[in-house]
Amino acid sequence: MPTEKRLTCQTCRAEEKHEPLTTNERTWLREQLGNPVSDNYFKCVNVRPDGKVCLNLRTHGHEKHFRLTKRLPDDLE
Ligand SMILES: [Zn+2]
Structure with missing residues (x-):
């Protein structure tokens, strides 16, 4: 099971703390993609200047995994 990592974020434009997805988040992403979701997503x-958590998604190996940036909804958890 992957744990927390420091990875670069395309939205924050810096190396920031990333966490693996929760079960609910993986379910949401699977529905978005229409494909099974691996452990590889972070x-x-x-926390952005506006007080919201960034929640931008990437895979472990690829900062720009999605052609357009994709972030989780704020109300998942
Ligand atoms: Zn970010």
């Missing part, structure tokens, strides 16, 4: 948990 979300940025940096």
